[in-house]
Amino acid sequence: MNPGMAIPVPVLLSLLAAFALTIVPLPGAIAPARPEWVLLVLVYWGMAFPRRVGILVAFLAGLFLDVLQHQLLGQNALALAAAMFIVLQIYPRMRVYPLWQQAVVVAFLVGLTRFLHIWIQGAIGFPPGSSLYWLPILTSALLWPVVYHILRDARRRWLLHLT
């Protein structure tokens, strides 16, 4: 990896924060509604720096997430890499979308990762037997504007010179 492609520190810090938010204990009733923080952060950075934050970063982040959540090694990695692939295909269009339309795309991406999860978990015999399983699609889309504004401000303050 040449120096022009290095991953900036704020990106790593925001990913770390996303990991922490993923395992912060929530009260039982709202725990299933936890948004997919790591995916949200990855989508933003994939959109902003498609040459730096790509499928490999998404895959490694997913691997770490697998260990954090104690899921099958590679499950999140596959899902996040697939989502990132789509982001890399459509990022020029996503950049000019209005915020609500981006949120729709995010909802679609979360739905895709959830679908991949349920597929794998079904294959190994532990399907989550509740329709609450799909709730993060909604919460992630609703929180997308918040994540977007925070990360955009961070990018404008520290990373304006990067592409």
Add this chain to the structure above:
Amino acid sequence: MALDHRFHQLQTLRSILATAAYPLQLAVDAPIRVGSRILDSFSRHEQLVLENRLLRSDLMELRARQLRFDALQAENDRLRALLHTSAQATERVEIAKLLAVDLDPFRQQIVINKGRLDGVYAGQPLINADGVIGQILTPNWTSSTALLISDPGHALPVIVARTGLRALAVGSGNPRRLNLRHVPPQEDIEEGDLLLTSGLGGRFPPDYPVARIVSVEHLPGQPFLAIAAEPLAALDRSREALLLWTDAPAPQPGAEEPPDGRE
């Protein structure tokens, strides 16, 4: 993924990554722990005195019982020696703290702060003062992931204390509910019966309390009874757990309960 699921070949990689993840888990856990400590320091003096007194009387009672327990244990060993049966396994416990981190909300798993460095091994039983909690799924260097008995993928061989009926307690995904599978309708089993570990399967030592039966239903047309039990240990509220080491011979592979301890 197939490697991990079928052959558990990636344990080392998982351990390394999990060790890297441990500081993050501690960082998430710390503010919550500090918060509860601050709340503790604000509790009132009288309350503390009262609690102290209660604990003291409990301790006295337990000590008194322990006195007789030692004598009985010695007598039991002597009688067993006379009968030439194997001595009962001695057991050792150690307290582990649960880290306040969430895993997949649809699985019943917890993270504890003891790992392979403390001698934790896969399949090790985890109990608390009220009963069985679960077993260790993957030990890492300094932390471990444990599977609760209420996980849908966990099955625990139990006996009914009153009648000695053997059954399999399968988790339901709800921390207050276990289901008993494959009990035919003519069996003698009632609401309020106590379930103990049976020791079959070789992972859990026998005679630890597990759950109490809350409902027994015979659905017409079903070949087996629908039995629900409530775990004695508060699985979703405890902050501490006891790791149990037994000196019994290592469990034979193949003799263990099949859905158990698997990813």
